[in-house]
Amino acid sequence: MTTATDPAQALRPPGRARRLATPPPPVPRPRRRGAELGLLVCAVGVIAYGYANVGYATSGALPAGLATHLGGLAGLALAAHLVVRFRAPRADPVLLPVALLLNGLGLVLIHRLDQDTPGDRAAPTQLLWSTVGVALFAGVLLVLRDHRDLRPRAAKYAFTALCLMAAPILFPAVNGARIWIRIGGLSLQPSEFAKVLLAVFFASYLAANRHALTFTSGPRIRRLLLPPRRVLGPIVAVWGISLVLLILERDIGASLLFFSLFVAMLYVATGRLGWLAVGLLLAAAGAAAVGALEPHVHTRVEDWLSPFRAIEEGHGPGQLAQSLFAFAAGGALGTGLGQGHSLLIGFAGKSDFILATAGEELGIAGLTALFLLYALFVARGYRTAIAIGEPFGALLAAGLAAIITLQVVVIAGGVLGLVPLTGMVTPFLAQGGSSVVTNWVIVALLVRLSDEARTPPEERPAPEAAPARPEPEPAAATAPATVPLVVPVIDEARPADGTR
Amino acid sequence: MIRNTRIAAACSLLLFLGLLVGAARVQVLNAPEYDANPANRRHALERYAQPRGDIYAAGRRLTGSEDTRQGLRYERSYTDGRLYAPVTGFASQLYGATLLEDTEDGVLAGTDGRLAPLPLWGDLTRSRRPGGQVHTTVVPAVQKAAFRGLRGRKGAVVALEPATGRVLALVSSPGYDPALLSGNSPATALAWDRLTGDPDQPLLNRAIRQTYPPGSTFKVITAVAALESGRVTDIDAPTRTPNPYRLIGSTTLLRNEASGCADAPLREAFAESCNTVFAKLGATVGTRRIVETAEAFGFNDGGLSLPSPVLPSHVDTRMDPAQVALSAIGQYDTRATPLQMARVAATVANGGRSMRPYLVDRLADAGGETVARTRPAYEETVMTPGTAALLRQMMIDAVSDGTGGPAAIDGLTVGGKTGTAQHGVDNSENPYAWFLSWAQRPGTAVPGVAVAVVVEDAEADRADINGGGSAAPVARGVMRAALR
Numbered sequence: 001m002t003t004a005t006d007p008a009q010a011l012r013p014p015g016r017a018r019r020l021a022t023p024p025p026p027v028p029r030p031r032r033r034g035a036e037l038g039l040l041v042c043a044v045g046v047i048a049y050g051y052a053n054v055g056y057a058t059s060g061a062l063p064a065g066l067a068t069h070l071g072g073l074a075g076l077a078l079a080a081h082l083v084v085r086f087r088a089p090r091a092d093p094v095l096l097p098v099a100l101l102l103n104g105l106g107l108v109l110i111h112r113l114d115q116d117t118p119g120d121r122a123a124p125t126q127l128l129w130s131t132v133g134v135a136l137f138a139g140v141l142l143v144l145r146d147h148r149d150l151r152p153r154a155a156k157y158a159f160t161a162l163c164l165m166a167a168p169i170l171f172p173a174v175n176g177a178r179i180w181i182r183i184g185g186l187s188l189q190p191s192e193f194a195k196v197l198l199a200v201f202f203a204s205y206l207a208a209n210r211h212a213l214t215f216t217s218g219p220r221i222r223r224l225l226l227p228p229r230r231v232l233g234p235i236v237a238v239w240g241i242s243l244v245l246l247i248l249e250r251d252i253g254a255s256l257l258f259f260s261l262f263v264a265m266l267y268v269a270t271g272r273l274g275w276l277a278v279g280l281l282l283a284a285a286g287a288a289a290v291g292a293l294e295p296h297v298h299t300r301v302e303d304w305l306s307p308f309r310a311i312e313e314g315h316g317p318g319q320l321a322q323s324l325f326a327f328a329a330g331g332a333l334g335t336g337l338g339q340g341h342s343l344l345i346g347f348a349g350k351s352d353f354i355l356a357t358a359g360e361e362l363g364i365a366g367l368t369a370l371f372l373l374y375a376l377f378v379a380r381g382y383r384t385a386i387a388i389g390e391p392f393g394a395l396l397a398a399g400l401a402a403i404i405t406l407q408v409v410v411i412a413g414g415v416l417g418l419v420p421l422t423g424m425v426t427p428f429l430a431q432g433g434s435s436v437v438t439n440w441v442i443v444a445l446l447v448r449l450s451d452e453a454r455t456p457p458e459e460r461p462a463p464e465a466a467p468a469r470p471e472p473e474p475a476a477a478t479a480p481a482t483v484p485l486v487v488p489v490i491d492e493a494r495p496a497d498g499t500r
Numbered sequence: 501m502i503r504n505t506r507i508a509a510a511c512s513l514l515l516f517l518g519l520l521v522g523a524a525r526v527q528v529l530n531a532p533e534y535d536a537n538p539a540n541r542r543h544a545l546e547r548y549a550q551p552r553g554d555i556y557a558a559g560r561r562l563t564g565s566e567d568t569r570q571g572l573r574y575e576r577s578y579t580d581g582r583l584y585a586p587v588t589g590f591a592s593q594l595y596g597a598t599l600l601e602d603t604e605d606g607v608l609a610g611t612d613g614r615l616a617p618l619p620l621w622g623d624l625t626r627s628r629r630p631g632g633q634v635h636t637t638v639v640p641a642v643q644k645a646a647f648r649g650l651r652g653r654k655g656a657v658v659a660l661e662p663a664t665g666r667v668l669a670l671v672s673s674p675g676y677d678p679a680l681l682s683g684n685s686p687a688t689a690l691a692w693d694r695l696t697g698d699p700d701q702p703l704l705n706r707a708i709r710q711t712y713p714p715g716s717t718f719k720v721i722t723a724v725a726a727l728e729s730g731r732v733t734d735i736d737a738p739t740r741t742p743n744p745y746r747l748i749g750s751t752t753l754l755r756n757e758a759s760g761c762a763d764a765p766l767r768e769a770f771a772e773s774c775n776t777v778f779a780k781l782g783a784t785v786g787t788r789r790i791v792e793t794a795e796a797f798g799f800n801d802g803g804l805s806l807p808s809p810v811l812p813s814h815v816d817t818r819m820d821p822a823q824v825a826l827s828a829i830g831q832y833d834t835r836a837t838p839l840q841m842a843r844v845a846a847t848v849a850n851g852g853r854s855m856r857p858y859l860v861d862r863l864a865d866a867g868g869e870t871v872a873r874t875r876p877a878y879e880e881t882v883m884t885p886g887t888a889a890l891l892r893q894m895m896i897d898a899v900s901d902g903t904g905g906p907a908a909i910d911g912l913t914v915g916g917k918t919g920t921a922q923h924g925v926d927n928s929e930n931p932y933a934w935f936l937s938w939a940q941r942p943g944t945a946v947p948g949v950a951v952a953v954v955v956e957d958a959e960a961d962r963a964d965i966n967g968g969g970s971a972a973p974v975a976r977g978v979m980r981a982a983l984r
Contacts, residue, residue: 328534
């Protein structure tokens with residue numbers, strides 16, 4: 001397409017004349033809060049339609065708790081919007097509506113599955129946890145006025161994360177995995193919370209040391225240059241401990257997530273393909289070893305390789321086979337909400353296999369829409385990472401986007417039979433308090449980061465807003481990596497090591 | 501770092517694309533295979549998620565659906581299940597379906613494309629329509645008369661309308677209540693075990709799924725072959741038949757139950773059911789003509805369905821003179837279903853024109869709107885109208901002056917043919933009692949009903965078993981019910 005055909009272009013004075021003139025005053029960037037509100041209204045509308053659809057399909061009338069559910073959801077949306085409007089006015093207007101829509105669709109699907117299990121109502125609990133999640137979202141935005149405030153505490157976060165992850169060892173295993181903490185009637189999955197804390201730690205450490213990791217070399221293994229042990233040590237230690245903990249707890253999904261997240265962030269920070277290669281090799285070796293030796297994982301790998309073997313052996317279909325049947329029953333347009341038979345999948349139907357319900361009742365059309373929503377959310381995350389022009393924020397945004405991607409890909413790939421099933425949770429969609437709450441914190445962080453990224457430099461708050469912070473770093477667009485980094489301390493006890 | 505982030509974003513995009521490809525593979529490419537997997541219970545769940553359409557006779561529902569509020573939600577129920585089981589069959593969550601419940605399943609379950617308001621509409625919306633209606637040709641009064649007539653003895657009754665081929669009654673005994681097999685409770689499994697283990701085979705539909713040696717009722721066919729081939733031109737002319745008759749090529753002597761069979765003319769031999777005369781006629785007419793005639797009546801036809809599939813009746817196509825002589829009196833390898841013999845009676849009654857029997861009058865959608873109707877189908881002209889008239893007369897004589905006496909009905913013209921079929925090793929077991937008949941109201945062009953009755957009565961005293969004594973009274977009741 002040539003610009004000559006564009007009438008607006010043709011009417012414009014020659015570009016050279018414009019370029020020679022004084023640069024135009026910066027166009028005021030719209031804040032887009034109205035767009036966000038509009039999208040939120042749309043999201044609530046879609047969710048309302050889903051609820052009504054379920055009601056009419058299962059009982060021929062609107063569901064009894066419709067007003068409560070929708071009112072609650074609309075209230076959450078409005079509250080979240082108001083917090084964003086006043087505390088992150090330039091934030092990306094897409095993040096919040098997409099998260100709300102996914103959370104709401106998850107509620108619709110869980111509510112739909114509730115209809116088949118009269119004794120076990122999960123949707124109200126999920127709505128409660130969503131409320132806690134949104135409250136935390138608001139809390140993060142209210143308390144955390146600048147994402148860089150997270151940086152000095154990164155080491156504490158790493159420590160907290162490790163403690164959280166170690167805690168379930170003290171509690172009995174559930175379905176072969178020690179991933180739960182049970183206090184009274186409440187059960188928490190601490191590795192869910194740990195992933196955000198570790199992402200902050202990784203971002204902080206990698207932002208501080210990425211030049212060292214990229215350019216300086218320490219020990220050498222044949223042609224592979226390793227960074228100095230001093231630089232690589234702490235991060236590998238934290239990462240290694242987390243992996244060991246997860247393997248001890250047989251939390252395969254989380255191990256995979258932490259490994260992939262670490263490698264992804266390392267790559268974003270250093271751009272060294274060697275890291276990716278080493279990471280993939282290690283992952284392959286580890287996966288092969290665990291898959292062959294650990295019985296819990298071994299079964300899953302076998303299920304993945306031959307999902308129909310149980311049928312042939314006369315034991316009836318396993319969960320993966322039921323999941324594939326559910327997807328197949330959905331076809332192009334799906335059976336319609338409330339009209340599938342996802343209950344056949346069994347006890348994890350409301351959490352692990354919620355995507356199979358979506359695939360059965362909404363068809364590949366609905367599933368594609370869900371994947372696109374996730375992709376949109378993730379894309380906005382990466383966009384924030386690119387726009388923010390400050391390594392810590394960029395790494396954090398990229399890391400959070402990677403977390404969402406990895407979770408969706410691993411769980412969806414699992415239920416679709418593309419990869420072995422791991423105990424991963426579909427973000428926002430699946431039943432599970434820890435997961436919903438954590439994901440709302442991720443949204444809050446991304447909203448905070450995008451607000452930062454979309455605020456023109458001249459409008460950024462004056463340094464006195466955060467006096468403890470080092471001077472603001474120059475934007476990446478004008479000063480790329482060659483500008484010396486002001487390295488913050490990651491550990492209060494140890495002074496900056498002078499790495500530049 | 502921006503470049504690295506872009507690459508990471510691109511990788512994420514690729515992963516999402518991979519998911520879409522994976523979803524397309526499962527939901528589009530492999531879906532038919534997964535749907536067809538026998539372990540996939542969705543079909544069963546969907547099938548029983550809505551009430552099944554009903555089967556009707558004369559506008560009355562023979563079936564119903566009960567909401568159990570469980571997984572396989574609607575269970576089949578039956579009104580007078582035992583009486584109509586040979587027509588409806590059963591529809592079980594555990595053991596599948598039989599007879600009309602099976603063959604008309606698409607209509608009853610609502611999946612049949614004919615029920616859709618628009619072509620392909622159902623394929624597009626994937627919605628299920630309410631089950632349609634199956635209206636049978638069965639006349640409840642006739643069905644009841646046949647059922648009562650058997651009095652629980654082992655046997656079968658088929659009544660046809662000769663001019664159209666409509667099945668007016670289809671009874672098999674001992675029967676079963678198909679409601680016992682609905683549902684998927686332990687009681688269902690117990691009932692199934694009991695029914696399948698019963699030596700009396702209550703699940704067997706003797707009217708269309710069991711063949712018997714037709715015995716003397718086959719003599720109708722032999723007579724048609726003799727008349728049509730020109731071997732016999734005058735039914736009152738003496739046949740030169742010795743008594744006893746020695747089968748050609750063997751030393752076996754064939755005798756008669758009746759007296760006066762030596763040289764008996766065809767009319768008398770038919771009325772008294774002389775084995776010697778018909779055996780000799782069979783041998784004289786020859787295998788080819790006997791087989792051709794039997795096949796014109798419908799023997800050896802594996803393609804017949806009501807639409808419930810009918811077991812083909814059998815006559816050997818290669819026989820030596822002794823074998824064809826035995827076949828001519830309905831013994832040797834010759835076997836026929838009660839339905840087949842009812843067709844023989846109906847074809848004679850209908851002037852030699854055989855009509856295709858059918859059990860389903862029309863199919864309707866849930867609202868009762870007809871979506872398909874069965875038209876009477878002419879099959880074949882088996883004999884000339886002259887031959888048919890002669891046979892009708894011979895059958896009338898067999899009732900008025902011969903073995904078929906118990907079938908006579910005041911005020912109606914009744915024609916019949918008895919049969920007593922030997923079976924078992926050396927004919928050691930109790931014989932089967934047969935009766936073929938038709939009845940005509942005075943002043944009508946064609947008899948209104950043709951009936952075949954078979955009674956296998958192991959308990960009876962052997963000497964008492966004959967077509968006239970055991971089976972003819974059953975046929976009489978059926979004919980009266982049909983023409984009342």
